[in-house]
Amino acid sequence: MDESQTSLDVKHLQHLLAKRDHKLFLTAFENMTPPPRDFLKALGGEGLCLLLNDAEVPRNDWSNQYAALLLNRSIVAPPEAISRLATHLNSRDLTDLARQIDKKRERVRTKGPVKPKSKPVSGSSEQAILQVRRVVQIMQMFLGDGQFSDASGICRSVFRSQQERTFLRALSFRFPGLLALPNYPLDQIVALDRVDTINAKTLRYGRNCRLDAVLVIPDEGDPVAIFELDSRFHDVPENAGRDAMKNSLIAATGLPFFRLRAESPDSMTVDEWYALLSDQVLPHLDLGGRVRCRKAAYRLIPC
Template sequence: MRSDSNDDETVGETVRTTLAGKLQGLLAKRDHMRFLDALEGQRNRDTVRRDAFLRALAGEGLCLIMTTKEPRERSLLERYAALFLDGVVQVPAEILERLANTLDLSPLRKAADDLHAQEATQPKLKGVSPNTISSSVSPTESVVHVRRVVQIMQMILGDAISSNTMGVLRSVFRSQQERTFLRALSLRFPGLLALPNYPLDQIVDLDKILDEKIDGDTRRYGRHCRLDAVLVIPDEGDPVAAFELDSGLHDLPDARRRDRMKDTLIGAVGLPFFRLRAEHPESMSVDEWYALLSDEVMPHLDPGPRIRCRQVAYRLIPV
């Protein structure tokens, strides 16, 4: 008999968790129609009525629709009102009063007045100045205990499993060469952060480059191009060096033109920029890339002056 009771509790918790995830997903998409449909099922309604979190989640939907500046459908508001009167929705008195005035329903007005009266009788925390605390008061009595309430909303837009099978999600690496190279880069420079396929305009302020050699086409290209890898200082985010992995495709006329524009932009800011080409890119191992970084990159890269705390630099350099 006890086993049956435990099974019922497990099933109930599963139903609650599934319903909570579904409601959160619909709320994230602001789909009030389906959100209300999920609440109005008799089984779901009983589950929500017994659970404070689900009641608050239902109230979050009402708060969102009442505070939006967009036109509100009266039918949706009436459905929220019916759910509140059925004990499914939990909202502050201010929101309930606004709903009552919009729908002109006396039962909601009475419920709002009752909520206002209830909120008025609840104790409120007040700040206490240290100078006003009597010496006769014990230290434990002068401590105000505050409970931090944190709301966490998980937003899942679409079915994560389906998005994987349909190929919507993809790796940040565009080739096996990029994956292997980034691994070697992280091992060779463990004190720095290696980032793959990073936007150029995230590390270069293109609007501040005054070089006359940079025309409009080059600037526009810079706002949309990416670098195969970037080394940055972890805590500060300052770039230390940029890398491009060339291949036979870079010998095509269009690719060479884009490479020249990228070289011009990086050269204008003085950031160390390395173009690396392997004879057989797909067969390069992490150890081979590591050796190449040690032999060809490290002698030309001096990260010492760049690896500093920005806060220390602010104290040393007049602002």
């Protein structure tokens, strides 16, 4: 197994663990050839720990598959997890395995310190030589993106791509007096129940639609402009239909709406987005006409 293939296997298995898909995770381990390396064995043990922690009574089929992998030495796990699995399956073999691992761990703990030896030094008395054990920790790392980082926990980034992150930074730099918001809900700035020219399907879409970026006036919260980062993904007929619905909803607001498509989205820099915003966006924005005093609007209500 070459290094690139190993990295792909690790990515795939970690993705399955993040989704708690034990079925595909176990199938991948059972079909793995040649035998997994140490870090993959530890990853299999992590899957067992997640299975035991997520449910008080884990599924028997998955439990039996993990038990078979443990007994075949295809995965490694803490003795506490193996003992709990042994209790659940009433397995003597797993109990013996947990006891063996526990005894091995205890032998390492109870090893006494190495007595220092003495080595004569020319022209002086004996000098103590301290022997130490060398511990080496090996960790395999591979290049990933935000998706793999988000897979390690519940919270995730507000950006769904590197392009969104770079664009919002340029948007904030180009309009420092305004507030740039990423992935903002459409129904937060559009009163969908007041739009009479849309059908029920478009209305349902609008309630779940998000905008790639929105410029608003700080404190007042009035939207100034809406931005959508376009790509080849939007050329698919299904996505083109959703874009048409989004266009009709935003057209009802009268807000400036910009669809921006970069030839190489991942290679666009902040400076390049800044230049594009200056040349193509700024001339079409009327910032002064949108500023109003919310305090007066709240207190003075037409009769």
